[in-house]
Amino acid sequence: MNLRTLLDKLLGSADWGIHPDDHKRPGADAPVRVMPAPSRLYLPLSQHSGAPARPIVLVGQKVKKGECLAEAQGMVSAPVHAPTSGTVLAVADVTAPHPSGLAMPAIMLEPDGLDEWIELKGCDDPFALSPAEINKKVAAAGVVGMGGGTFPSAVKLTGANRAGIHTVIINGGECEPYLSCDDVLMRTQAAGIVAGVRLIVHASGAKRALIGIEDNKPEAIAAMQAAAAGYDTVRVCPVPARFPMGFDKQMVKTLTGIEVPADGRSFDAGVLVNNVGTALAVWQAVAEGRPLVSRLVTLGGACVNAPGNIDVPLGALAEDVLAFAGGLKGDGLGLARRVIGGPMMGAQVQHWRVPVMKGVSGILALDAKEARLEDASDCIRCGSCVEACPMGLLPSDMAANIRKEALGEAVELGLKDCIACGCCAYVCPSSIPLVQHFTYAKNELAARDRATLRMEATKKLAQAREARLAREAQEKAEAAARRKAERAAAAAKTAAAAEASKQGEPT
Amino acid sequence: MMPSSLSGSQLVASPHAHAGKTVTGTMLRVELALVPATLFSFWLYGWPSFLVWALTLASCAGFEALCLRLKGHPQPARVLKDHSALLTGWLLALTLPPWAPWWVPVLGGFIAIVIGKQVFGGLGQNVFNPAMVARVALLVSFPLPLTTWVLPGAQASLPAPGLADSLMIFLGAMPIPDAMASASPLGFAKTELSRGVDLLHSLSSGHAPLAAWHGVRVGSLGESAAPLLLAGGLYLIAVRIISWHIPLAVLAGLAIPAAIGHAANPAHYLDAATHLLSGAAILGAFFIATDYVTSPTTPLGKLLFGLGIGFLTWIIRTWGGYPEGMAFAVLFMNALAPMLDRAFKPRILGRQRNGKPLDAPKEA
Ligand code: SF4
Ligand code: SF4
Numbered sequence: 065m066n067l068r069t070l071l072d073k074l075l076g077s078a079d080w081g082i083h084p085d086d087h088k089r090p091g092a093d094a095p096v097r098v099m100p101a102p103s104r105l106y107l108p109l110s111q112h113s114g115a116p117a118r119p120i121v122l123v124g125q126k127v128k129k130g131e132c133l134a135e136a137q138g139m140v141s142a143p144v145h146a147p148t149s150g151t152v153l154a155v156a157d158v159t160a161p162h163p164s165g166l167a168m169p170a171i172m173l174e175p176d177g178l179d180e181w182i183e184l185k186g187c188d189d190p191f192a193l194s195p196a197e198i199n200k201k202v203a204a205a206g207v208v209g210m211g212g213g214t215f216p217s218a219v220k221l222t223g224a225n226r227a228g229i230h231t232v233i234i235n236g237g238e239c240e241p242y243l244s245c246d247d248v249l250m251r252t253q254a255a256g257i258v259a260g261v262r263l264i265v266h267a268s269g270a271k272r273a274l275i276g277i278e279d280n281k282p283e284a285i286a287a288m289q290a291a292a293a294g295y296d297t298v299r300v301c302p303v304p305a306r307f308p309m310g311f312d313k314q315m316v317k318t319l320t321g322i323e324v325p326a327d328g329r330s331f332d333a334g335v336l337v338n339n340v341g342t343a344l345a346v347w348q349a350v351a352e353g354r355p356l357v358s359r360l361v362t363l364g365g366a367c368v369n370a371p372g373n374i375d376v377p378l379g380a381l382a383e384d385v386l387a388f389a390g391g392l393k394g395d396g397l398g399l400a401r402r403v404i405g406g407p408m409m410g411a412q413v414q415h416w417r418v419p420v421m422k423g424v425s426g427i428l429a430l431d432a433k434e435a436r437l438e439d440a441s442d443c444i445r446c447g448s449c450v451e452a453c454p455m456g457l458l459p460s461d462m463a464a465n466i467r468k469e470a471l472g473e474a475v476e477l478g479l480k481d482c483i484a485c486g487c488c489a490y491v492c493p494s495s496i497p498l499v500q501h502f503t504y505a506k507n508e509l510a511a512r513d514r515a516t517l518r519m520e521a522t523k524k525l526a527q528a529r530e531a532r533l534a535r536e537a538q539e540k541a542e543a544a545a546r547r548k549a550e551r552a553a554a555a556a557k558t559a560a561a562a563e564a565s566k567q568g569e570p571t
Numbered sequence: 572m573m574p575s576s577l578s579g580s581q582l583v584a585s586p587h588a589h590a591g592k593t594v595t596g597t598m599l600r601v602e603l604a605l606v607p608a609t610l611f612s613f614w615l616y617g618w619p620s621f622l623v624w625a626l627t628l629a630s631c632a633g634f635e636a637l638c639l640r641l642k643g644h645p646q647p648a649r650v651l652k653d654h655s656a657l658l659t660g661w662l663l664a665l666t667l668p669p670w671a672p673w674w675v676p677v678l679g680g681f682i683a684i685v686i687g688k689q690v691f692g693g694l695g696q697n698v699f700n701p702a703m704v705a706r707v708a709l710l711v712s713f714p715l716p717l718t719t720w721v722l723p724g725a726q727a728s729l730p731a732p733g734l735a736d737s738l739m740i741f742l743g744a745m746p747i748p749d750a751m752a753s754a755s756p757l758g759f760a761k762t763e764l765s766r767g768v769d770l771l772h773s774l775s776s777g778h779a780p781l782a783a784w785h786g787v788r789v790g791s792l793g794e795s796a797a798p799l800l801l802a803g804g805l806y807l808i809a810v811r812i813i814s815w816h817i818p819l820a821v822l823a824g825l826a827i828p829a830a831i832g833h834a835a836n837p838a839h840y841l842d843a844a845t846h847l848l849s850g851a852a853i854l855g856a857f858f859i860a861t862d863y864v865t866s867p868t869t870p871l872g873k874l875l876f877g878l879g880i881g882f883l884t885w886i887i888r889t890w891g892g893y894p895e896g897m898a899f900a901v902l903f904m905n906a907l908a909p910m911l912d913r914a915f916k917p918r919i920l921g922r923q924r925n926g927k928p929l930d931a932p933k934e935a
Contacts, residue, residue, distance in 0.1 A: 412583060444694060447873075
């Protein structure tokens with residue numbers, strides 16, 4: 065044990081995070097329900113991080129299930145495919161599953177009810193393919209990080225291969241309360257996941273894969289261990305259940321002891337992190353040629369009639385999912401908060417007319433007791449937030465500075481290292497919306513950065529203009545001087561010639 | 572000025588779940604931890620001590636309500652309900668002499684709440700522990716009533732006063748019977764030392780008041796019940812209301828120098844056990860130094876804060892002008908708390924202690 069770990073142990077910063085009630089059962093144990101396409105699908109062009117996809121279909125065009133509707137554009141992007149067969153109605157706006165409630169452009173599809181696939185081109189021996197070929201197939205299938213990061217998987221794989229990583233970490237932590245879609249995936253599709261993990265190891269050039277699963281999912285651990293038996297590159301590792309175990313840095317540290325440097329990516333530390341759902345999607349993309357058109361979504365919260373996991377076609381509205389899966393108790397009586405994603409990091413939305421996208425893992429209808437609507441009171445400096453913060457920050461001091469608009473101070477305290485995990489606000493006895501403070505400050509800083517950039521750009525333009533004017537003036541002056549000199553030279557020449565001719569004249 | 576987006580109740584950012592801890596719940600737990608020790612003191616010192624306790628609490632709550640009214644606080648009832656003023660009063664009461672006259676609790680409550688807390692801006696804003704501010708101000712201004720101790724009922728030759736007599740003593744209409752008055756162990760040791768009688772002789776003489784672990788001894792309300800306070804403190808650590816850092820550090824900061832001093836010269840330095848069982852040592856370590864508002868929030872800061880309090884207490888008790896130094900030590904370290912927090916921030920994940928990113932790890 066080196067000095068740093070010893071200090072961390074003694075001073076409690078190794079004891080990060082919180083142990084929330086997980087609320088995962090009975091939802092996790094209910095059989096998966098497969099939802100047919102509803103009457104309309106709304107497929108946002110931006111379901112991934114990076115540039116939005118560009119539509120390549122025409123309004124009125126008939127498409128089949130799995131057909132590409134919009135293609136990736138730019139370095140970091142992913143295509144969007146049709147989740148069922150039907151007719152393209154329009155490119156219209158739909159509300160984003162985000163607290164801002166802003167609209168985002170989406171392809172509107174009217175299913176024809178036939179659910180007819182395009183011809184899928186699979187591959188009998190994916191392990192015979194080169195990493196580049198695998199990446200191409202993963203990219204074409206529109207696979208993105210399914211844990212919520214939604215980073216295009218092919219881009220990540222290529223980067224990892226180039227950086228020369230040694231370990232693939234597969235995140236089966238699913239530390240958010242309520243959510244159990246990864247759990248169910250591991251219980252029911254362990255073989256596919258393990259195959260995907262091996263394929264990722266192959267494509268990224270790593271030596272081994274570690275699958276981290278929280279110890280509150282014994283069934284998943286058993287199923288995955290059985291599926292991984294016989295492959296010595298793949299190891300299933302139970303990890304303690306605590307939030308936020310599912311974050312890359314925390315999972316990497318728990319499994320390998322490696323601490324990814326701040327400002328650095330996991331690649332720099334020689335690891336690549338992927339979610340279990342992503343591993344399965346990668347396998348399906350390469351082995352079956354199947355694009356990403358549906359995903360498992362957990363329906364939970366005290367207000368839903370039948371919690372559980374649902375296989376939802378992408379683009380279905382949360383409203384349709386609820387209608388399919390038993391709806392809300394008492395038609396939404398007592399509903400206090402609508403959340404897309406998990407309760408710790410998910411987004412509160414104003415209504416259910418938001419589409420399920422590639423990164424949506426949960427739809428939660430929470431009652432007042434679960435959401436615990438409390439007015440904030442004054443900070444009593446109890447230090448609970450400091451103890452809980454998995455990053456080792458001082459949330460109370462950061463928030464106090466942000467309230468005073470002293471953003472610089474907050475940054476000095478580590479605002480930029482905050483991962484918005486919500487542990488601090490979860491434990492705060494004064495119910496202070498700490499994460500709201502940090503999000504506000506980060507947005508404000510980003511806005512200021514943009515303003516500074518703009519100002520600098522304007523200044524640069526102005527400077528460039530001045531320089532150009534000065535240069536032009538100088539050039540003009542030089543040209544004038546040159547002309548003058550030429551004229552003078554010419555005059556001198558004529559004079560000399562005249563002189564010469566005069567001299568040459570016979571006397 | 573607080574940005575409007577932070578005060579509004581419109582859309583709330585994540586998380587959408589909560590551990591369920593509240594300020595009121597926390598304060599109630601602390602009060603619960605004080606109940607056994609307080610009841611024990613009532614039994615020891617009889618009715619007058621109960622009156623002191625009750626009036627201190629009432630005075631603190633009253634002044635808190637008054638301040639909130641005067642400040643035009645939008646929700647005075649909600650703030651009062653958080654129990655923080657009551658807890659301040661409770662802690663102050665436990666440091667007072669059990670038979671103090673009525674104006675001591677009233678004035679104490681005023682100093683604690685108005686000067687110690689509300690002047691700074693209310694809950695969470697004060698730099699100094701309000702109970703200790705009041706305690707020190709009273710001690711410095713009125714040394715005599717603040718150091719008039721009485722023998723506990725079990726040791727006294729007189730029967731305990733009834734409720735009527737107690738009220739008379741409390742209201743100052745009746746003097747404390749001479750046969751009841753006594754010195755506290757720390758005070759006794761100090762006076763004898765200053766008279767040139769060394770500890771070996773003074774403490775072995777028959778009439779020395781001894782610090783006894785079972786708590787039947789002379790002292791303030793909260794001085795007597797050390798084992799019960801210790802149990803209460805351990806309970807608070809067990810339910811994670813306080814962390815172990817400060818109490819352990821205070822006790823270590825006091826006991827280690829005391830043990831060294833006593834080993835070197837037992838005639839001049841009291842032993843560690845007497846130090847730990849006397850004065851406000853246990854109460855201070857578990858209940859006063861751990862006051863959230865006025866202590867550091869970082870683990871390393873807490874350790875240094877506690878060590879400082881323990882060590883300063885020993886210094887003041889040994890060489891200072893007063894027999895007890897806990898209150899002074901707490902106030903002094905309170906002033907340093909914000910600085911300790913700043914200087915001993917936790918290490919940020921992925922960074923070195925100085926804030927620079929870690930170096931990329933070598934091949935594992
Ligand atoms: S948990 Fe809340 S009350 Fe406690 S220090 Fe942090 S912000 Fe303040
Ligand atoms: S939201 Fe930020 S400050 Fe709060 S616990 Fe998470 S990382 Fe720490």
